[in-house]
Amino acid sequence: MDHHNLKHSHKELHTLLGTRFSTDSAVRDAHARDASYHRGALPDAVAFPKTNAEVAEIVKICAKYKMPIVPYGTGTGVEGAVVTTEGTLCIALNEMNHILRVSQDDRDATVQAGVTRLQLNTHLAEIGTQLHFSVDPGADASLGGMAATRASGTSAVRYGTMLDNVLSLTVVTADGSIVQTGSRARKSAAGYDLTRLFIGSEGTLGIITEITLKLTRLPEAVASAVCAFPTVAAAVDTVIELIGKGISIARIELLDERQMDAVNKYAGLAYQVAPTLFFEFHGSKHTVAESSEIAGTIAAAHSSGDFRWATDENERKRLWQARYDSYYAALNRRPGSVGYVTDVCVPISELAECIAKTKALLAKSDLLPSLLGHVGDGNFHVVFPLEADNDAELAEAQLFSHQIVDIALEMGGTCTGEHGVGIGKRKALQKEHGSAIDLMRAIKNALDPLNLMNPGKVFL
Numbered sequence: 001m002d003h004h005n006l007k008h009s010h011k012e013l014h015t016l017l018g019t020r021f022s023t024d025s026a027v028r029d030a031h032a033r034d035a036s037y038h039r040g041a042l043p044d045a046v047a048f049p050k051t052n053a054e055v056a057e058i059v060k061i062c063a064k065y066k067m068p069i070v071p072y073g074t075g076t077g078v079e080g081a082v083v084t085t086e087g088t089l090c091i092a093l094n095e096m097n098h099i100l101r102v103s104q105d106d107r108d109a110t111v112q113a114g115v116t117r118l119q120l121n122t123h124l125a126e127i128g129t130q131l132h133f134s135v136d137p138g139a140d141a142s143l144g145g146m147a148a149t150r151a152s153g154t155s156a157v158r159y160g161t162m163l164d165n166v167l168s169l170t171v172v173t174a175d176g177s178i179v180q181t182g183s184r185a186r187k188s189a190a191g192y193d194l195t196r197l198f199i200g201s202e203g204t205l206g207i208i209t210e211i212t213l214k215l216t217r218l219p220e221a222v223a224s225a226v227c228a229f230p231t232v233a234a235a236v237d238t239v240i241e242l243i244g245k246g247i248s249i250a251r252i253e254l255l256d257e258r259q260m261d262a263v264n265k266y267a268g269l270a271y272q273v274a275p276t277l278f279f280e281f282h283g284s285k286h287t288v289a290e291s292s293e294i295a296g297t298i299a300a301a302h303s304s305g306d307f308r309w310a311t312d313e314n315e316r317k318r319l320w321q322a323r324y325d326s327y328y329a330a331l332n333r334r335p336g337s338v339g340y341v342t343d344v345c346v347p348i349s350e351l352a353e354c355i356a357k358t359k360a361l362l363a364k365s366d367l368l369p370s371l372l373g374h375v376g377d378g379n380f381h382v383v384f385p386l387e388a389d390n391d392a393e394l395a396e397a398q399l400f401s402h403q404i405v406d407i408a409l410e411m412g413g414t415c416t417g418e419h420g421v422g423i424g425k426r427k428a429l430q431k432e433h434g435s436a437i438d439l440m441r442a443i444k445n446a447l448d449p450l451n452l453m454n455p456g457k458v459f460l
Contacts, residue, residue, distance in 0.1 A: 006044065006087075009065040013047060013089070016057055020048040020095070031072050031082075031090040035139075037338045037386065037394065038080030038423050043070065043090040050095050052170060052178050052209050059207070060176035062089055068452050071203040073145030074116065076137075078341045079422030081149060081202045081457055093144055096209060104129050107215045108167060108184055113144025113208050124215070131215040134159035137418070138324045144208045149420040150200030154323070157243075157376030158250040158282065159216060161418070163199055170210035171198050174448040184212055197443070202420055203454035205447045219250075219282035223292050224316045228274040228305040232256055232359060232371075235275045236352040238302045239375045243348055245298070247291050251280040252376040253323055256359070259330065259370035259383075263322050266329035271322075272305060277375075278323050279307075280316075323372075330370050330383040337385035340394065342401040342424075344408035345379040345417025355380060357407045365400060367393060379417035405431070421458045430460065 014021045022028070028042040044067075049055045062069050068088040075082060084090055096112035099120060103109070111120060118140045121132050135146065137153035145151075147169065152161035159165070168182030181194035198205055229235040235254055242249060254277055255263065261273045279295060281288045296307050310316045331337050346354045355371070362369045362382065373380025382404060384397040405415045405428045415428035430437055441459060444451075 005065040005067070009061055009067050009089075010045060012061045013045065013058065016054065016061070017047055017049070020050070022046050022048070028090070031075070031092055032084045034075045034077040034080060034082050034422075035339070036078040036080050036424065037340050038083045040083040041086040043084040043088045044086065046072075046090045046092055048092050048095045052172065055091065055172045055207055055209050056176045056178050058089070058091060059172050059174065062452060063175060063450065066450060066452065068455050069207070070454050071144075071148070071207045073114065073142030073148075074140065076139035076141045077145070077149060077420065077422065078339070079416070079419050079424040081420055081422035081454070083423060085456070091207060093142065093207075093209070096144075099123050100210065102127065102129065102131075102215075104131060106184065107131060107217070108212060109133070109215055110210060110212045111143055112210055113142060113147075115143050116140045117143060117146065120213075129215075130218050132218055133165070133213055134216045135162055135165055143211050143213065147199050147208050147211050148201065148203050150418070152374070152377075152379075152418045154251045154253055154320075154374055156374060156379075156418075157252060158248070163196060165214045166195060166199055167212040167214060169195055169198055169208050169212070171206040171208055173206040174450065174453050178209075179206070182212075200420070202422060202457050204444060204458050205453060207453070219288075221283060221285040221288040222250075222311070222316065223281045223288050224310045224319050225279045225292070225295075226271065226276060226308045226319060227279065227299050228272040228276045229299075230274065230303050232275040232355055233352055234302040234304070235277050236355055236375060238277065238299050238304065240348055240352065241298050241302075242295055243376060245294070247294055248281065248283055248287060249279065249291065249295070249376060250282040251278065252374075253278040254371075254373050254375040254380065255323070255326060256371040258368065259326055259372045262329040262333050262370060263326060266332045267322055267325055269322060274305075278319070280320075326372050327383060331385045333368050333370075334385040334387070336388065338388050340384040340386050340397040340401070341381055341419070342404060343373070343379060343381040343417050343419045344404055344413055344415060345377070346408050346411045346413030348378045350411040350413065351375060351378050351380075354407055354411050354413065358382065358404050361400060361403055361407075365396065367397060369397075369400070374417070377417070378413070402428070423457060426458065426460045429458065
């Protein structure tokens with residue numbers, strides 16, 4: 001983008017947004033990256049729209065001057081999906097943070113893209129709905145970002161992912177059009193499913209500005225537990241048997257022995273340093289009690305330790321906070337380190353072998369990798385705490401990541417269950433989908449012929 005166009009684009013954007021258009025270096029730096037090790041260059045400027053119409057006008061200005069656009073939510077992703085480069089405009093959606101409507105009867109809500117999941121759930125509690133939004137990736141991510149990355153998390157085994165919980169979207173496309181995909185109806189056979197086209201597109205096809213979400217009734221009863229196992233294989237076999245018997249589990253998470261050690265040291269806890277499952281059961285009091293009893297019996301058959309139960313809400317929150325802190329606990333093993341994280345997902349029947357092969361591979365590394373995951377749906381993560389700016393360590397971690405992906409693909413899995421592609425998984429996506437990448441590129445080219453929408457992401 002030449003200096004003349006840059007100057008004029010900035011002038012028009014400033015006229016449109018006033019002080020909500022910034023070229024301040026600190027503001028640009030704060031919107032240049034996500035939570036991963038991926039780094040780029042600062043964007044030329046950051047825009048803070050408040051309405052669909054403002055986003056549309058911003059996009060039209062960018063199209064006029066051929067200025068690339070990177071949408072930004074909370075920056076909690078780990079594959080570089082919002083990393084910027086020189087010459088780009090970052091559109092920060094955090095001021096589009098209004099909950100537009102809630103229907104208790106229909107169990108749905110419409111929100112602007114900058115609303116976070118905790119903000120929505122706090123609001124639902126305050127107005128006394130007895131409803132909640134169930135997708136929980138751990139971080140307090142924006143709901144627009146969660147839709148754009150097809151997020152899921154700890155509760156997906158029961159409630160599904162963003163793909164299952166979004167009814168419709170409002171999207172600003174590359175020419176500045178405002179498009180409504182879908183409706184509030186719970187099913188439809190009307191035309192192409194544009195909602196699911198944009199979910200997981202990571203801002204490469206358009207900017208999600210509003211989301212209509214399914215809501216779920218709060219369960220009558222909740223019980224959580226932690227249980228250690230002698231081996232990872234024993235823990236995973238327990239998960240497979242529980243799922244196979246149809247036991248109603250809301251969350252079931254695995255932390256390996258390294259990760260448990262890290263959590264203990266980070267949070268001042270005293271859990272056994274062994275492969276550990278975190279369980280949570282939702283439902284009626286009878287269902288929760290019955291499911292908990294069956295889970296305990298199955299776990300004991302696989303040589304588990306005692307269940308450590310938590311039925312009090314504060315105790316449950318403390319228990320699950322240990323799980324949510326896992327990433328930062330892993331980095332705490334090497335003070336000052338940066339995180340390289342990879343994830344894969346396989347059919348549940350292949351999970352034990354996939355994790356066994358991954359653990360054998362990781363045993364060859366001196367980088368202190370740890371493993372954790374949403375094993376109820378076959379998804380797990382590996383965290384490498386790396387020395388900042390150490391190219392040799394980064395190359396080693398990337399090599400391990402490629403090998404883990406190869407293991408998962410050989411078992412009929414996918415290169416990423418929930419982190420998305422961004423920059424970090426572009427080669428893996430090509431390996432997974434082969435010639436289908438050409439169809440994806442054709443869709444991208446049709447919707448964004450100037451390649452202005454988050455360029456360089458998803459595809460090489």
